[in-house]
Structures are given as structure tokens and as C-alpha cells.
Amino acid sequence: MIMTCSSANSIIICSFLCFCVLLSGSVPAGDYVTLNPETVIQRGDKVQWLFGYKDTLIAEIKGENREKTTHEGPDEIFKNRLKLDETTGSLTIKLIDSEHAGLYTLKIRRGRKTLKKKFHVSVRGESLQSGMRSVMEGDRVFLFSDTEIQTDDEVQWLFGDKEQTVLTEIKNTEVTKYDGTDWRFRDRLELDEETGRLTITKFSAEHAEFYTLKITRGRDKIYKRFYIFVEEWKKTVMEGESFTLKPAREIKKDDVIEWLYGDREQQTLIAKLKGKTGEILTRDDVADERFRGRLELDETTRSLTITNTRTAHTGVYKLDITSSSGFSEQTFTVTVMEEKILKEDSVTLKPDTKIQNDEIQWRFGKENSLIAEIKGGTGVTHDDVPDERFRDRLELNKKTGDLIIKNSKYEHAGPYKLKMQILSFVNEFNELIHLVPE
Known part of the structure; x- marks a missing residue:
């Protein structure tokens, strides 16, 4: 959902130095919402996104280089959920839940003028919390139906959010697996015909997504939704070696790829590939120029390689993928060790x-x-x-x-x-x- 300004749902209040707009909208739990400034962000603008009536800072853009920062917010409720576009200033909240409902304030400081826009977001539907789980790479993951499967029930397990793929089903007591239609699940699926339990073996980042259980019982339908994600990928290399960070899933031609570096409090864009134009941008002048001459972005696989590493390249790297069907992300923790042999x-x-x-x-x-x-x-x-x-x-x-x-x-x-x-x-x-x- 994208919230922008329209005369039907906005109230405009003007003063000499401040312009304020109020927008409102409702989003289903588990979806995403993009809050759009609907104004051109100029070089030198200071952009801040604030949450709640206490105006807690959750994202900002500042400086001539438009360096962007996202924050985890109160009680870390926005951890790994915010995406800030340094060009447009738009803020996307992913996997939105009831705790993210409330007032969002955009402040743009431009010289002596300040533009303000307020968004009131409400969240409808069942909370995600009960169905959200984190697992480790390589784990065996079990998804339970939590309801007794009856003889005439038709059971389906679906993968994905907007565009769903049938993984397995029970129909007329016959079990069918469709793991050949999606290479990610080949030889990884097990379905218990008595309990409806789905097992995914050797779970990895490419399997992180929504899973929906659909039970058809006569005219009634029962749904249960899960969101499974993988704890961050970790790697240790010795100083002087190169390392490559690879997307876990297949990247489509029109996808926009962003590689960021830094902890969750300050993430800096270091490489970007624009899907439609194929334009590659590497920013080795940021983060104290520690990446100068060391970044290689593969335009085919979208993997990022850092060459001739130093201990300064230790840290958290994040991959953001924006596609027509939504957003996905991966987190990588890299440690670069300097080895010394001493008497x-x-x-x-x-x-x-x-x-x-x-x-x-x-x-x-x-x-x-x-x-x-x-x-x-x-x-x-x-x-x-x-x-x-x-x-x-x-x-x-x-x-x-x-x-x-x-x-x-x-x-x-x-x-x-x-x-x-x-x-x-x-x-x-x-x-x-x-x-x-x-």
C-alpha cells in the first residue's frame, strides 16, 4: 500500500514557515506500507521520519551525500522492517503489525522552511506475532496445523505472500507434493497426511517467506499463516582475502538491488543496481572510504564481492531487494581477522x-x-x-x-x-x- 496526498483524505494547514498535511490509511497485518513525501527531495534537505506522539526518530537522510539511517524504534519494534529511499525520501514499513499502528511524521528542513506531513496508519486483521518464527540456516522446520484433520478435509500448504505457490496438498486422502515446480523446495518437503504437518528440510534464506495453511471443510475454509525467516548469515575471513555475499533467491530482471553496510543504527548504501536500466552504482567513498577500489557488483548474479579485505571491513552487510511483488532482505555478519605469529x-x-x-x-x-x-x-x-x-x-x-x-x-x-x-x-x-x- 502506498499512502500519498489526495484531496479526499487530507487536511492541509499552512503557516509562513511550516506546511503540514495529514493522511490516513488502513493496512492488513503482514503487508507493507510506503509513506510517500510526494515532493522532490533536494540536495541539502534534512529528512526525518518520526513515530508516535513522542516523535521518536526512526529514519533520517542528511548531508550532501544523502546518507540514510534507520533506527529500531521503541522496544526494537522496527528492527529489520524499515526501508528508506534516499532519492525520494519515502519510508516503507515491512511486515507491518498492530504495534506499528499510529502516527508517523515526516519533517523536511530546507533552509529556513520546514515541511511537515503526518500519516495515521491503522492495521487490521490478526497479529503476525503468533506465526512469526526465526530459524537457523540448515534447520529442519516443522509447521503444524493446530487443528485435527478430518477424513474429507482438503489441505493445502501455500508459499509466498501476494503470488502464492501450492507446495503440497491432501485431497481425497491422497498426498501430492509439488516440489518440482519450485527449485528451492526440490527434495525438501514432507507432509504428514494424518496431522497435516509440513516439514521443510535444510531450511535456508531462500525459503524465508510467508507460508499459508488452507483447510477446506465442506463450505468452510480454515486458514493459518506463518512467517519464517533465517537468522543472519555469518562468515569469517583472514585479512587480505576476498569474500562474496550472494543473494539467496533468484533475482529478476526488473528487481532493484541495494547493498548496505553498518549496524542497524546506521546503514550506509555501498552498491546499487537499478533493475529496469541495469545501471550499477558503487559508492566506495562512504564509510570513511574503507571500500575504496574494493567493491565488485556482479550484474548477472547481483552478488557483491569485497576484495583485499582489512579488519575495517568487519561488520554487518544487508541486501535489500525491491520487486513488483514486494520486498525481501538478507543480513550478513562478516568478521575479518588479522593473523599474527609472535614469540x-x-x-x-x-x-x-x-x-x-x-x-x-x-x-x-x-x-x-x-x-x-x-x-x-x-x-x-x-x-x-x-x-x-x-x-x-x-x-x-x-x-x-x-x-x-x-x-x-x-x-x-x-x-x-x-x-x-x-x-x-x-x-x-x-x-x-x-x-x-x-
């Missing part, structure tokens, strides 16, 4: 960048134990964790951020992580330390 002696770990008034943290091991930090200009070491192996061995230089491990032993070998809060951006650097005897 037993003092070890100095250095940040890759000069620190200023930054907050930094040094962490160790798979448990990410905090062993040193600089906050408010004060350096502190925590040498009692884990299991006191760093007792009286740590020194932290609060000017450079260097961490020194004195008289290091085998027990100090392992992964070290440096996390830096630089203004509004978070950098993470990783090193894998191996110690060998002299």
Missing part, C-alpha cells in the same frame, strides 16, 4: 586509525570478554577476566589506544577485537594472535 614476549596491538575523542574497547576470546577500554578520556584495564589470565599484564595507552600484553604466554593466544565509537560510526578491528616458543 612469547610483550605484544602490542595497535588501532588502524588515529583516535581522537573516541570511545574504544578491547575484547578477547570467543566470549568477547572486555579487557580494556577508554571512555571519557580515561583508560581502564580489566585484567581479572577471563579467569585472571591477564593479571598484571595489560597496559593501555589512552592517547594512541595501543594495548600491550606483557610477558605473553600460550594462554593469551586467540582472537582480539577492537571496537571504536567514532562520532556516530562504529568501527571494529580483529586480530588472531598465535604464540610460538623461541
Whole structure:
């Protein structure tokens, strides 16, 4: 659903410096809604989307480069649900549910003028919460009917939201699987004819979607809906290696592809492919230019490759796909490790960048134990964790951020992580330390 301005449902209030428009609309639970500014966003405009009567900031565009940021909102209700278009300023809320109903305010600051537009969104239908589940890549997923299947019932399991595909059915007590019509489900489907339970084996991101159970009982029809999604994909590479992030599903010719980098609080567009024109855009000048000369976007597969990696490329990557049937997304967490082989002696770990008034943290091991930090200009070491192996061995230089491990032993070998809060951006650097005897 797209909400735009029309004289039938808008109230326009004008003043010298502020223009305000109020729109309203209703959306079924599980659908998406796009809130459209219906005005041309100019370079230099500051665009903010606010939610609720407390005006909680959930998305914004600022700066000459139109860098966009989305936020998770109160109680993380907008986590992984917002899509902000940096060109038009439109905001899309995906998988909308009852908790997303309410007032949305768009503010565009242009010089001394401020344009405001308010949208009131209501959500109808049954909440998604009971049917929403997250699974891990490779899991065996069971979808239950929660109702007793009777002898004359016709049972169908459907895949997709708007354009639905029949996966399996029970008709006249005969079970039929249509896993050959969609390559994603080939040899992965199992249907229990007594309970109606559907099993999907080796679940992956390409299977993440709506699943609908339809039971026809005489003249009556019973529906149950599920939304299954995959926890984020994770990968670890060594510094200097390349890695490729691949879409989980087949990309159609007219689909618009966006690759973003950064945590959920600040995601920066680094590559885009416009479906209709085939135009490829890579933005290696953003995110402190850490991607300069390193981005490769495949126009056929739409996969993104980052070459000659550094620890600065550690972080969260997200793929947004916009198609005629809706939206989908994938999240990737990548860790780039710097490997060092050192003799037993003092070890100095250095940040890759000069620190200023930054907050930094040094962490160790798979448990990410905090062993040193600089906050408010004060350096502190925590040498009692884990299991006191760093007792009286740590020194932290609060000017450079260097961490020194004195008289290091085998027990100090392992992964070290440096996390830096630089203004509004978070950098993470990783090193894998191996110690060998002299």
C-alpha cells in the first residue's frame, strides 16, 4: 500500500514557515506500507521520519551525500522492517503489525522552511506475532496445523505472500507434493497426511517467506499463516582475502538491488543496481572510504564481492531487494581477522586509525570478554577476566589506544577485537594472535 496526498483524505494547514498535511490509511497485518513525501527531495534537505506522539526518530537522510539511517524504534519494534529511499525520501514499513499502528511524521528542513506531513496508519486483521518464527540456516522446520484433520478435509500448504505457490496438498486422502515446480523446495518437503504437518528440510534464506495453511471443510475454509525467516548469515575471513555475499533467491530482471553496510543504527548504501536500466552504482567513498577500489557488483548474479579485505571491513552487510511483488532482505555478519605469529614476549596491538575523542574497547576470546577500554578520556584495564589470565599484564595507552600484553604466554593466544565509537560510526578491528616458543 502506498499512502500519498489526495484531496479526499487530507487536511492541509499552512503557516509562513511550516506546511503540514495529514493522511490516513488502513493496512492488513503482514503487508507493507510506503509513506510517500510526494515532493522532490533536494540536495541539502534534512529528512526525518518520526513515530508516535513522542516523535521518536526512526529514519533520517542528511548531508550532501544523502546518507540514510534507520533506527529500531521503541522496544526494537522496527528492527529489520524499515526501508528508506534516499532519492525520494519515502519510508516503507515491512511486515507491518498492530504495534506499528499510529502516527508517523515526516519533517523536511530546507533552509529556513520546514515541511511537515503526518500519516495515521491503522492495521487490521490478526497479529503476525503468533506465526512469526526465526530459524537457523540448515534447520529442519516443522509447521503444524493446530487443528485435527478430518477424513474429507482438503489441505493445502501455500508459499509466498501476494503470488502464492501450492507446495503440497491432501485431497481425497491422497498426498501430492509439488516440489518440482519450485527449485528451492526440490527434495525438501514432507507432509504428514494424518496431522497435516509440513516439514521443510535444510531450511535456508531462500525459503524465508510467508507460508499459508488452507483447510477446506465442506463450505468452510480454515486458514493459518506463518512467517519464517533465517537468522543472519555469518562468515569469517583472514585479512587480505576476498569474500562474496550472494543473494539467496533468484533475482529478476526488473528487481532493484541495494547493498548496505553498518549496524542497524546506521546503514550506509555501498552498491546499487537499478533493475529496469541495469545501471550499477558503487559508492566506495562512504564509510570513511574503507571500500575504496574494493567493491565488485556482479550484474548477472547481483552478488557483491569485497576484495583485499582489512579488519575495517568487519561488520554487518544487508541486501535489500525491491520487486513488483514486494520486498525481501538478507543480513550478513562478516568478521575479518588479522593473523599474527609472535614469540612469547610483550605484544602490542595497535588501532588502524588515529583516535581522537573516541570511545574504544578491547575484547578477547570467543566470549568477547572486555579487557580494556577508554571512555571519557580515561583508560581502564580489566585484567581479572577471563579467569585472571591477564593479571598484571595489560597496559593501555589512552592517547594512541595501543594495548600491550606483557610477558605473553600460550594462554593469551586467540582472537582480539577492537571496537571504536567514532562520532556516530562504529568501527571494529580483529586480530588472531598465535604464540610460538623461541
